[in-house]
Amino acid sequence: MSEWHMGRHGLVYLLLSFCLTSSSLAQNPLTVQHPPNPSTDNEQFIVYWTSETGWMSELQLRNNLIGQDLTVTPSLRLANGNETALAPVTIKPQEVKSVDLNAAIFAAAAPQLLGTYGSVVLRYHSFDAGNLYAALMVHNIGHPFVFHIDAIGQTPFLEAGSREGVWWLPKETTTDYLVLTNQGNDSIPVEVSLYGANGKEAKQRLLVLGPRQTNRYSIRKLVQVAGFGGSYGGIKVSTSAHAGSLDTLHVVFDETAGFSAVLKMFDHNPGITLEERDFARTSQWTTRAPMLALSNPDPALVFPAGTIFRPQLFIRNTTGKFADAALRFGKVAGPVLRLNPYETRRIDVAAFEDGTTLPKQANWTTVTLTTKGLPNEIMAVASSYDGTLRYGAQTPFSDQLSFQWEGGMWEYDAQHDSIITAGNGGTKTTQAAFTIFYNQGTEKYELEQTLQPDEQMWIDVGKLIREQTADKNGKTLPANLTSGSYEFRDLTDHAIGSLFEGKVIYDKTYGHVTYGCALCCALNNPFFSYTPFNVPLGSTAENWVNAVRSCDGA
DSSP states (O other): OOOOOTTSSSSGGGHHHHTOGGGGGSSOOOOOOOOOOEEEEEEEEEEEEEEOTTTTEEEEEEOOOSSSOOHHHHHEEEETTTEEEEOOOOOOOEEEEEEHHHHHHHHTTGGGGOEEEEEEEEEEEOOOOEEEEEEEEETTSSSOOEEEEOOOOTTTTSSSEEEEEEEOOSSSOOOEEEEEOOOOOOOEEEEEEEEEEOEEEEEOOOOOOTTTTTEEEEEHHHHHHOOOOSSEEEEEEEESSSSGGGEEEEEEEEEETTTEEOOEEEOOOTOOOOOHOOOTTTSSEEEEEEEESSSOOOGGGOOOTTOOOEEEEEEEEEESEEEEEEEEEEEEEEEEEOOOOTEEEEEEEEGGGGGSOOOOOEEEEEEEESSOOOOSSEEEEEEETTTTSEEEEEEOOOOOBSSEEEEEEEEESSEEEEEEEEEOOOOOOOOEEEEEEEEETTTTEEEEEEEOOOOOEEEEEHHHHHHHHTTTSOOOOOOOOEEEEEEEESSOOOOSOEEEEEEEEEEEETTTTEEOEEEEOOEEEEEEEEOOOOOTTOOOOOOEEEEEETTTTT
């Protein structure tokens, strides 16, 4: 469900959208030799890491390449931009490796990295930046806090733009961090604006984010200075230069309640068009939260008996004009909204669990938001927590659809389980393939399912292992298997694809559910192939367009 990490704006899909269709990627009866893929130096960035007292950061790296090792060198940047390289990590094909940054800091004899925070840069040499999936898990020792942070790349050509978000402070004891990171080597002028739920704006002073620097702020303090009432509203972090190097993170946590959440922020590029992000070609912009936990938790999550969630949405108009949007729960229409300029509106999803819009005993739903406006002019955050905030789950919104998703680490043991889903976000029936990779990526387990539009396949990895469920080839997963990686493929549309995805991992130790994302893949380096032979006079012969998958190189 993460956006395309390398560009963040879905532009990779445009590369072939004007010249490729599913039929043009049909099997070429000739053996086509693709030009060699030249390797280049690639970078990905993670907005935040910390080694402060009580916190630990775990780096998760997956090699998406087929039949080729990938070596990644992580470097930790301090808040002032100073950088220290850690030991290189070599990853086998389809393997996920976990790196404890505290242990890596000790191994590197880098005491300047202890008790502090900053950002991460990952460097590797391969033919495409998409050959690596990377994420960082930030944990708090002794508390049920965990934050999933995806790696992304820079967008060098993007100058003016903003990062849009929602602030939410559900209790007086709730703490928050707003993190701003400059990935690049040029200073970025940054303006932060806060909005009350009604759209009233409070601009903060202009600040300059130096090269490679990270700044951390308290939204609670800024809200208090602004004099806003209520518990939620909007955030805008804007710049007039080097917007493609600006990344942000907003997290909240509460030691008293045992609560934590990531309030995902989104890029708003004023120059992007609807056509660039209308992946299903519906003439409207669509974004989805694929795994909203409803009032009755899924029994697979093993929450205490009697736990009742309060599913809700925060929907924000990021513009100074009125904005219209429509919601859908699964395949059933929900409310139609008209948002005032800069308004943030809370939607109580439990109110729709009435047996008409949503079944009263349902555990999950996909929330779909559509608008005729431009991409990310309206943004949304979804959450489901009980009244104490102790138990709950999140699912981020994303507009991305793809023919291939490369997922990070799933977990299953006495304290963990993973539930993974993929859905059909297109307008036609599609065949979806799901693959689990394990044993350092050398073995796989495969399932397939036909999906109608808006239909999803659901995979409880722990259940597959416990019940020894056979895959399409009759293979079962080892009973002692505890982790691996995964992949979704659209077997019907090999060019653009119509699949969306989602994943949650449940930790029974603390009773929290953490979402995870997969890497959205594209087709790169297109070339034409043809045969000049066997063309009867006055007749025709087939030509082909071939391309390379950005993630695995196939």
